[in-house]
Amino acid sequence: MSVSHAVCVPVDASVMMGSAELADLVALLGKVADPRKRRGIRHHIATVLAVTVLAVLAGAKNYREAGDRAEDLPQELLELVGARRSVLSGRRVAPSADTIRRVVESVDAEAADRLVCHWLADRAMALAGDDGCAGFDGVAIDGKAVRNSGGVRLFSAMRHGQAVVISQIRVPDETTETTQVKSLLTGMDLAGAVVTADAAHTQRDTARHLVSDKQADYVLAVKGNQPTLLAQVQALLPPAAPGSEDHVDDERSHGQITRRAIWATVAEGVDFPHAAQVFRIRRDVFNLAGQRVHKEIAYGVTSLNTERASARDIGGLVRGQWGIENKIHWVRDVVFAEDHQHAYTGNGAHAMAMLRNLAIGLIRLAGLTEIKRTLEWIAADRMRILPLLAASTP
Secondary structure: OOHHHHHOOOHHHHHHHHHHHHHHHHHHHOOOOOOOOOOOOOOOHHHHHHHHHHHHHOOOOOHHHHHHHHHOOOHHHHHHOOOOEOOOOOOEOOOOHHHHHHHHHHOOHHHHHHHHHHHHHHHHHHOOOOOOOOOOOEEEEEEEEOOOOOOOEEEEEEEOOOOEEEEEEEOOOOOOHHHOHHHHHOOOOOOOOEEEEOHHHOOHHHHHHHHHHOOOEEEEEEOOOOHHHHHHHHHHOOOOOOOOOOEEEEEEEOOEEEEEEEEEEEOOOOOOOOOOEEEEEEEEEEEOOOOEEEEEEEEEEEOOOOOOOOHHHHHHHHHHHHHHHHHHHHHHHHHOOHHHOOOOOOOHHHHHHHHHHHHHHHHHHOOOOOHHHHHHHHHHOHHHHHHHHHHOOO
8 A cells, every 4th residue: 555545545435444443443542541530531531542643643743733633633533433522513522632631641651552562563463474574573672762751761672574563661760671671572472583682682681581481583783882792703704805795785775875795604602692693794875976975884693593594684684673763763753753842741751652653553554654754645634544544454
């Protein structure tokens, strides 16, 4: 499905296509415990959260914009999410920006995030097909600090091929994300998957947990935070001479040419749990005139042996890890201006990140990759949300 294809769906057909899927989303959000006192509640929590998701899909970046987008929702959508009727006008009434803010700030964000991530994970698995990583089920893990939130740090897991967040937790204030890997992956079936992570997570306990406890494999970056391991990896690899690479690929995009060369060899004598191969990736960026403008060299270690993963496979998995920054954190920061909000109190930072992940996930599962363009497309006609939901459903 592309944005241009979806534009052609008639409104009456789109209602038929997406109403059941929207009802499913409302049912999911109805499982979130309502933190409000019963007296005075005018909108069910499922309605408030569903309307907020629809507003985010229409491009809302903050509570005020969510209220504005909600007010503009068509009556058909408000009816489908269970919005109440006005006694005076008989029309469906959307929750206000203040109501959205109060609910989002007070909801149990951890519990809501678990529900949403499990729901997205089930859909992602059902729609998986080719995961884009040479047949590997890749899962990237990485953390993100939310600015202007009083120190909130979120730790996420994302499926490589579909770029959907399938687990997210808040990192306790007194610790770091490197101690929270087990918590992040609790309840996830990772047998046969390959977990990728940056150098902060290249820890012995993490490697043991992934392979021994979760029956998964790992691809981990190696940097100066592990000097002994880095020295062992570098000693095994041949000099990075042109023509000695095990695999090279070139990519032309955004007015530049990127060349990625990878060397991989057996991890003989490497003192790291379950290490099977070590690798080096050199990334050169050239302008269209052929002049190099950037060079980067990265090292890593993996539990995948040579029979299961070639140098090309490893390179693809490393690129999948970069996706959590480019396709999730960057989108939340740049498209949704997550780090520029100044109204984060209570659980607002975590809950809004969860709702943004949900919106991004629905768009990705519908087969769309241009997030900003899709939000603009929906903002022009809110009813376009329904065919998108239909396309994101197995």
